[in-house]
Amino acid sequence: MKRNAVALTLLAITLTSIAQETDRRHIVLKRPPAFANLPFSDGVLTGDTLYIGGHIGVDPKTGQPPADAAEEARLAVEGVKETLAAAGMTMDDLVSVQVFCSDLSLYDTFNKVYQSYFHGDYPARAFIGSGKLLRGGRYEVLGIAVKKRK
């Protein structure tokens, strides 16, 4: 009988976990006024998986990219990091990243900033030369994260 109770308790845990996989939470970060009311969430968390939308590197007050390309890379990655934080995750939970870049000569500049955000293995990544990006940005960064079990 005790075993039965254990089995049912474990089952309850299992089923809850599966149910949560299809629940979702929409994450909308604080945005510069120019970005208010635009039709996207910064991230959507469903189960253990967080889908992160495209983040450009803009000054949070002006909504414009800074003059410095390294600082712009930092701001773009910070948008991803803040979305992760809102879901209780860190950069090390990322499994996949896409970087769109309107000027491929900034590859090393971006990489130097980007790699400072990780402590171990890197996510899979695509680095793609794009056309023009919104707000005249040099980078747009998006990704998928899956919460690591400890």
Added chain:
Amino acid sequence: MKRNAVALTLLAITLTSIAQETDRRHIVLKRPPAFANLPFSDGVLTGDTLYIGGHIGVDPKTGQPPADAAEEARLAVEGVKETLAAAGMTMDDLVSVQVFCSDLSLYDTFNKVYQSYFHGDYPARAFIGSGKLLRGGRYEVLGIAVKKRK
């Protein structure tokens, strides 16, 4: 003994659900003749997750984009919506969307069309200036949807 039966029944449900996660269904919509035999599915459903390929906004009969940019946006989003419908889903099941656009001046035009398809929170989204798109299209829209539990 009854508890045993309940436990085993619940287990059967659980295991079925997990097995379904790795089954898959390939969705191929009806296509204009010019698109027949191209090597892609419109979507692949595995478990609760639907991976939707890139949809451009073409007239279903001619396979060409219409002159009007808002109508082209509508046709591209309709391709995504039809793929969702074939998997028993709606636009509100989308968790992540990527929009590639060959002319960023159409950002507001696209957004106006796009937001009319949603009833609540928006998916995460990236909006990326691309190079030229197939068939001379202005937009290509793709995404990932996870079936919502009621």
Added chain:
Amino acid sequence: MKRNAVALTLLAITLTSIAQETDRRHIVLKRPPAFANLPFSDGVLTGDTLYIGGHIGVDPKTGQPPADAAEEARLAVEGVKETLAAAGMTMDDLVSVQVFCSDLSLYDTFNKVYQSYFHGDYPARAFIGSGKLLRGGRYEVLGIAVKKRK
């Protein structure tokens, strides 16, 4: 009592499977010297899902794209295939693919190479005209695979 034991054994299998879903394995293929120490994995496997980064079609020795566009397509797809193989998967496990291409006139050339890699239904796919790609490449190919249950 025997049924109890069966129930608990099945539960153990179930819970192990769920735990594995959030474990991950970082796949890093052998790279040309010019690509060593770059901040990305070729793929990240978490549970049954493999996230594959962007692969360009370069000669493994020189790190440069070959002159022939079909051979370059083959090399790019081979990078994806090798990443899949390292995770115990094949091209037929792919559910979603993105192809970025700096020259849309190569659409048919790419398709001819690409379709030779599949044995049945195709993954969902987006084919997007990009800006310039790294190393002057013509293609960058990425995707998501979910291990098929037999």
